[in-house]
Amino acid sequence: MDFANLAAQLNAGTILPEGIVITTLMVVLVGDLIVGRSASRWLPYAAIAGLLSATAALYFQWDNVSPISFLGAFNSDDLSIVFRGIIALSAAVTILMSIRYVEQSGTALAEFIAILLSATLGGMFLSGANELVMIFISLETLSISSYLLTGYTKRDPRSNEAALKYLLIGASSTAVFLYGVSLLYGLSGGKTQLDAIAAGIANNSAGQSLGLVIALVFAIAGIAFKISAAPFHQWTPDVYEGSPTPVVAFLSVGSKAAGFALAIRLLTTAFPLVTEEWRFVFTALAVLSMVLGNVVALAQSSMKRMLAYSSIAQAGFIMIGLIAGTDAGYASMVFYLLVYLFMNLGGFICVILFSLRTGTDQISEYSGLYQKDPLLTLCLSICLLSLGGIPPLAGFFGKIYLFWAGWQAEQYGLVLLGLITTVISIYYYIRVVRMMVVKEPQEMSAAVKNYPEISWNLPGMRPLQVGLVLTLVATSLAGILSNPLFTLANNSIVRTPMLQPAVVSREVGQ
């Protein structure tokens, strides 16, 4: 293989966005090393700039004619581009909200950002990974960075506990996933590329073997852990409660998006022979997640725990699109993740801001916040109501699209359950809004009574404010002006060859 041929096979241009993220990571590490502590004044902005330029690079990769790169290990199709964009953006917003938080917790900011960037890198590679080894490596990059992040505030015992729990459960789920994947490798006759695996299994007529089903179940267990679907959700509430809040925000959006990207790619490419089975398993997961997430969230008294259960429930809703398995279904997942990015991160920014100012995250401590901090109240209300699917906010359109796609794919029971659990979810979201808005001045909680003067001039508060306003605007307007987002989501699915087998085969047939 000569050099030109090799370069064409590697097609390294496709990972330009990841290259930018790696460069940013280097800049952050080296900059911190050379300049020292004072570098934390510009490092986060450099990281955000890097992530945004990675997103811009992704934009220029749209509709890439030759998406396959690195000898088939990486597939930079439109689906992966959308997911990589979601992950990069979620990391950028996470940095916005983490500057003040990390400084206040007395830990080094540069290392935090470096680990976050490597987690982002893992997530982005995972979204496009097209080969078992690649999948495993990027999954581990994401996971190990996440373990580090959850334990980042090392003086806080709850953070340590969360990290340990996450590490143990995560490691075992990775082991299970790895076992499933190794079965796949064996069944296909030693293939590692996803499409080759499907072909290999079909050739070896191992299609209906028990081994394939076991491989499927084990792989799903690994994915379900990442997207925190019930019953693989046990880590979620504890980790969410104990970890630093910006990390939770990233886990709930970026890491979850990476999990869904993996789910779509792995299941549709490597398991086309057992489509019925994986749909069935995911139906069970979706039902459990929606019911358990929404019902248990009712009983939570800590805001972060409530958001943890809410994120389990949201994963359940998104799975409806996956189970539908149609273009509209996948597109509705992408669309929902896009709006979920804004509304969930917006919610977490508000939680961070509140806990920075008062030092608590108990729901009851939010009473009467409207009198003291109207902007925070507005933003948190809008984000929570959007999560609850109240029109005309973005979440309503996201949910409608999911249910629309589900109904189109004749998943009547799931849609009905989704709607009913949405009503339940409105109750616990609006409970927080009620706490903040309805309570009279005399019913104010102690934390709100001692609410500090609102000042955005403290170091690290400006980025929080920017993030707050950005997510607020996006959550309010992304629904009403949702056309570009809908088009983006649809195109990302329609122009991804992997999801269009029927179209491809028809074209080949002609």
Place this chain on the structure above:
Amino acid sequence: MLNSQLPWLTSSWKVSYALTGSAVLSRGNPALEAALTGGPGFGELSAIILLPLIASLAIPVLPDNRGRTVRWYALGVGLADLCLMVFAFWQQYDLQNSAFQLVESYPWVPQLGLNWSVAVDGLSLPLVLLTGLLNTLAILAAWRVTHKPRLFYFLMLVMYTAQLGVFVAQDILLFFLMWEIELVPVYLLISIWGGQKRLYAATKFIIYTAAGSVFILVAALAMAFYGDTVTFDITALGLKQYPLVLELLVYAGFLIAFGVKLPIFPLHTWLPDAHSEASAPVSMILAGVLLKMGGYGLIRINVDMLSNAHVYFAPVIAILGVVNIIYGALAAFAQDNLKRRLAYSSIAHMGFVLIGIASFTDLGISGAVLQMVSHGLIAASLFFLSGVAYERTHTLVMEKMGGLAQTMPKAFALFTAAAMASLALPGMSGFVGELTVFLGIATSDAYSSSFKFVVVMLAAIGVILTPIYLLSMLRQVFYGEDNSGIIIEEYLGDARPREILITLCLLVPIVGIGLYPKLATQTYDVKTEAVATHVRHVLPVIAKQQPSTLYARTLIAPAVASSNASESNAISTR
């Protein structure tokens, strides 16, 4: 049919319409001419719907003088919107046309098939005007809201848009969206400015309504995805032919959703709580407009779009209507809280709407719409006046009131007038509404005479119960001994000019419609007639096809011959 039976209900609108029409035309304004000749809408309707919402966005940044600027601003927006709708309808609405007018349709989210398509027809027009009037008056009624005024007026304006949107949406997904938008403002309005048990009432309201609206979405999806094309357009959905089972299920879904809102008997329990705990301006809108969303939905979707299923469900609806009337009246009698009594009387009055809807006659459906408009005006004035009394006495328990007539003669006079309207005194709109419904059901040829007899008898008993509880309410509150313990706040005294103005704005149309019902009926007669004709068209077909299903045999089958006859009569007379 309408002409022959109630000649005083109709007269020559055509003349006056022609006059105004030509007067406008003679000005030679090409745009107006195009509009008058039925050209496409120019965005007036969208402007009417969106004006309050867009205006509400400016409220947080208004310079404020302890809520004074905000309330003038809100009132200005309300009035401007009311004027805008009167002007737009005056210029462009053709009362002789039963089709949708001022049609606007823009794709909003084409991937979903969601269109921003709005239009008015005879069913929407009176309710849109009612919404405009009541919301403006409610803003005026809320003049003394000093607690978080910005939030209050913001929510009021958002709610205004949502109500208008529900009445004009021609896309069922848009209808659902508007229906849902209204939830959170109402929740907050009740739970912040409400009475003692406001949190309980507000939570009950939002859970009931949200759970009910789930059925709208499910039924809409089921209808939209049936057949070859996916569409959410109400007209297109009405033209689709559904299998009977699907249609019955969809009908039942809508019936539950609208039954929560209207409310229909077993689904009504949120209403007394919400209406009695909300503050006066909010309960004006709750009773005046929000209940009508249920009735409007029933006529627009259940009767007009799902006529086949309506034939099966109509007897059930008539019976539920009777239950509403009797139950509402009896329960109202047992209340010792003024607003709870009024709330139960609302349930009773909505029973007439149900009976009218179930009647299969144009008179009955026309009566149902009239009853909705009239109840909107009457209930709003009663709730407003009870708010006036509450501001002065700080209690709603009727036993603690008493003898108010001496200290507040003007309020007493107004309250009495409104109560008389509510108990259907001839010359007031309530009388015309209920009478038309009675005539509609009595002349209906779809039901056997024994069924009609029972329904009319029981509804008539309800009509007798109404004066009993309303008059006893007046007696307890205004007559009798001046109870100790009640202090009329001196600085308030009797009803103020503002309060009298609000009540008069409601009482004048009440009396106007009572004396000359055509004021209201002309706006929707053509449409209700079309709806009734459409439903009656289906009636003999279903009765023949399925002689033994559900209620059809006993109640409808005997009437096949006569309904056929009247059908052919109707056709031949045209």
